[in-house]
Amino acid sequence: MKVLVTGGAGFIGIHLTKRLLADGHEVFVVDNESNGDPALVPVAAKYSRGDVTKPEEVEPVFAQGFDAVCHIAGQVSIIKAFSDPVADLRTNTEGTVQMLKLCVKHKVPRFLYASSMTLYGNAAKVPTLETEPCVPDAYYGITKLAGERYVQSTGERPDLGFDFSVTSLRMFSVYGPGQSYNNPYQGVLGIFSGNVLRGEPITIFGDGEQTRDFVFVEDIVDGWSRALTAKAAKGEVINLGGGRATSINQLAKAVANAFGKPDYEIRHAPGRAGEQRAVQADIGKAKKLLAWEPKTTFEQGLQRTVAWAREEFAKSAPSAASTGRRA
Ligand SMILES: NC(=O)c1ccc[n+]([C@@H]2O[C@H](COP(=O)([O-])OP(=O)(O)OC[C@H]3O[C@@H](n4cnc5c(N)ncnc54)[C@H](O)[C@@H]3O)[C@@H](O)[C@H]2O)c1
Known part of the structure; x- marks a missing residue:
């Protein structure tokens, strides 16, 4: 076509x-x-x-x-x-x-x-x-x-x-290699990855118990x-969708762990307008009409995304990344 x-x-x-x-x-x-x-x-x-x-x-x-x-x-x-x-x-x-x-x-x-x-x-x-x-x-x-x-x-x-x-x-919530980790306006997983790469605390808006469905x-x-x-x-x-709910608190922990920093600093800020509270897809229709279901587990996808982000970050800031000052 x-x-x-x-x-x-x-x-x-x-x-x-x-x-x-x-x-x-x-x-x-x-x-x-x-x-x-x-x-x-x-x-x-x-x-x-x-x-x-x-x-x-x-x-x-x-x-x-x-x-x-x-x-x-x-x-x-x-x-x-x-x-x-x-x-x-x-x-x-x-x-x-x-x-x-x-x-x-x-x-x-x-x-x-x-x-x-x-x-x-x-x-x-x-x-x-x-x-x-x-x-x-x-x-x-x-x-x-x-x-x-x-x-x-x-x-x-x-x-x-x-x-x-x-x-x-x-x-x-679509995520993966290629999603910006420098753009504060889109993709919470990319935003958290950027926080860790730049050595900033991860900031969660609201109590972090809101859920998203990552795919x-x-x-x-x-x-x-x-x-x-x-x-x-x-x-x-x-x-x-992935068909699974992950809270933003769980996501922040998972990103920190994927970077090998389980005790990474996580802060909370006031919640924002338009935030959905509980999000999870029923993907039965996609299974039926498209014979589709996600093949990548969240754990696998996160590993691949973090590996990509580390590599890209190292290319863009070689001296800082190699000395570990920012990571
Ligand atoms: N990323 C997600 O989790 C997600 C979830 C649901 C729906 N979507 C939708 O998927 C689409 C792509 O999202 P993405 O995450 O790849 O975002 P993105 O910003 O990376 O991609 C959008 C692209 O559209 C281009 N664009 C914007 N305005 C344009 C215009 N007026 N004319 C021509 N090009 C224009 C941008 O330059 C960019 O390349 C969007 O329509 C978004 O609403 C994204």
Whole structure:
């Protein structure tokens, strides 16, 4: 298949691009480089700089014709969404609508959307099924939910004149090699790793008993790869999570242990707006429709992530890392 990956220079996008190439697809990437690094996009993929909110930048790419679009581009920070809600709305909702419009115009038959566990807000039932009501408190969750509804609703339009099949993949807390450990706005596991690498205390917001469901990035892209071609996925919303709850207190300890520092300093700061309390995916639907389940245990994934982060950190700060002053 000829596949366009938006946001393909970011954390998940790079892993997905690699996976789709390995699957034998022809892959094109667009990214506005706001949080991505085009140098990390595999050379076998064709790359163009472009902003999903600006159709004039992305339409020339669409003009080549695609069998599928994997719409990954997005603003991922809950904190930034509160501080600049209009930018978040533009990227996550308007950007998605623009991609849908281009798919309709160019008759792209398949569309996969990077949805999020944040949509559930504080779900009444945990582990959470896709049928639970979505009542996000975080602004980020609101704009991702609006994006998802545009996607699912467009997939049901009888007036398009062609078969447009869509799937929204509600990803839980994705982690793994390639996730920044220098970005305080995204990925709590990456943030804690960065704290340890730089010799700062790990800071937990709130009491740390809030839970998250961590899922390794290679398992996530395996889910995307299956969803791309699975007939049963068409028109569906599907959770992709690890299926296990880990508290932030447990996570902080696990990260410290993985760095070989079991007594590492952990501090607490006041809780933040939009924080979900209990998060855990019910992944029964992904098992049934995609024959998917995560293969990487949290312990294995954490080891691989920490090994990668150590290596990257050593490359970026060789003198400090080799003397151990910061580690
Ligand atoms: N990381 C997670 O745990 C997680 C969980 C659920 C959903 N998601 C969703 O998955 C997607 C990817 O997340 P990620 O963790 O890889 O984040 P990321 O920031 O590493 O990747 C997002 C990419 O999108 C690009 N981008 C942002 N705005 C753009 C725009 N207007 N036009 C073109 N490109 C743009 C960025 O430059 C970046 O390369 C996002 O849509 C996010 O909402 C992520």
